[in-house]
Amino acid sequence: MKFRKRTLIRIMLYGITALAILMTRNISLMRENKAKQTFITNSYLRALEDLAVAADNINSTLEKQLYAGTAEQQAALANKLFNEASNAKLAMSRLPVTQLNLEKTNKFLSQVGNYARAAADKSAYGQEPDKEYYNNLKKLHKFAVKLSDDLWKLEKEISCGEASFDEISDNYMEIESADVAESFTDYEKGFTSYPRLIYDGPFSDHIMEKQPEMTKSADTISKKKALQIASSAVGVSSNDLTVIYNRDGNMPAWIFSDTDGTVSCAVTLQGGYVSYFVKSRQPNSSELSLNDAIEKCSEYLKECGYSNMKVTYYERSGNTVTVNFAYTIDDIVCYTDLIKVTAALDNGEILGLEADGYLTNHTRRQFPEKTMSVAACKQLLSPYLKCVSSCKALIPLEGGKEAYCYEYKCKTDEGRNVLVYFNVRTGKEEQILILLESENGTLTI
Structure with missing residues (x-):
């Protein structure tokens, strides 16, 4: 009897131990799954934010394209559009929407930059953009605004817990979230008046780092001196x-x-x-x-x-x-x-x-004495802009370069303020900035 009792006790202890181990293992697996799900959700959220930022950039660059009056500026903006659209497609590929039929959204992201580039190439050879081109740009800009607004709305809803990336599992790359899928499907349905576009291949940008002018030849100071300055x-x-x-x-x-x-x-x-x-x-x-x-x-x-x-x-x-x-x-x-x-x-x-x-x-500069007249460069402004005032300015360019320009402050038909910069020596349209003005200040995009 004692043997049976001891055996029974051992069996019970083994069972309790096994149950404890199993429970511990289950808790560990639950924590691992929770951590994995959190990691995946955060990865999706980062991808969604990247996509929204890219859509914002497409939005502002398309609007600048409407105001570009020279072939050089049209080409530069078209190049930016292509790169920004590529960033958007890359971000969208990281979201759980692989099985959705997003043909029109992908078409928009694929064509928007290339269409602008094709028109810029024609302009470089003397064929100016026609009314149809500007009408198409306006339509593309409308789609970009909606995409940007919808994405930031979705990002806010997910961040606040009002929407989520549901049904995330081991096969998460093949499973769509109902909330996310619905948002993208709704946007896809919005392509009811998408224009027919023709485009060529891509451009590429090259950005160089610049050595600071004020420090490159300056003497090294001591930590004690730096402390006094701070x-x-x-x-x-x-x-x-x-x-x-x-x-x-x-x-x-x-x-x-x-x-x-x-x-x-x-x-x-x-x-x-x-x-x-x-x-x-x-x-x-x-x-x-x-x-x-x-x-x-x-x-x-x-x-x-x-x-x-x-x-x-x-x-x-x-x-x-x-x-x-x-x-x-x-x-x-x-x-x-x-x-x-x-x-x-x-x-x-x-x-x-x-x-x-x-x-x-900041450095000492020699500005050219022989320049084009402010009136001559003014004639190069887009017909969609009305000049309000002008001045001289030095502006930064990509690659660390600078351009001495006439700055024209203009208004659009919608009442927006736009700054356009023409090189004083060559008449090249170097830059376009859109002013965002409110009671809290003024910013440029």
Whole structure:
């Protein structure tokens, strides 16, 4: 009897142990599956955000294409459109929509850049775009706006838990989420008036890094000197600042922070320039007017030794305002030499500075004396734009290059403000910027 009792106890213990092991294993598997599902969901969400950003870029570039008046600018924008559409297709391929019939959406992303490029090529040989081309661009822009709006709406719904990537399993690449599938299917149905397009092959861009002009020949400073510069810039005692790391790259710098981690400041090793600083304080009220805060930013730059800086644009965010300043010389606005300053609207405290653009590009320049007339370049504007004013400007180009231009501020038939830049020597249309204006400031796209 004792033998049977002991055997029974052993069997029960073995059973309990096995059950505990099984339960532990099941819990572990559940955690692994949960972690896997979270990873997959986050991957999908990143892909959706990438797709939405690409759609935004297609949207703004298509609108710029409407306002391009020269073959060179049309070709440059067409090239950008193709690359942005390629990014969108790549992002969409990472989403769980493989079994949906998205023929029209894929067609739109495949053709939008190439169609614009084909027209740009014809324009380069003297065949100007016709009314049908501009009408087609308007239709494409309409589809791009809807795609962008729908994607950001879907992203918001998923982030807030109102929609989800359902039915994710081991075969997740072959299974569509009902919420996501419905959104893409609804957009697919929207191609009721999609134009017939003809296109050629792609262009490609080449972007070069530029060595900072202000630091490349400057002497190296000591850490002690850099500490003094940082202390003066942020208004914090040097005893409360320490080096947290050294930044490498084209503009090496000492990175300082205070003991509470509320201030960060970068001072370049060559020349001892403040590359940036930021304070984490969040103002709780707005006691100053925007004009007073902008004046505070201007005064701060003068105290830092920056002269001839002109306010170009500003943006209000909560109880702070960020002001863009551009260097000016002989009435030429150098948009290449930019500094951003952020001020608090409660007491005018300077909360941030970004000077990398200025440090990278600022140098002595020789501007050409023989130029095309402002009237001659004005004649090259798109018929969809009405010129309001003009001035001279130096603008940055891709690859680190610069262009001395006439800047024309124009209005569209819809009342939007657009800046168009023509090279003063060649008459080449170098750049188009669309102004986004509101009571909180002005931004460009």
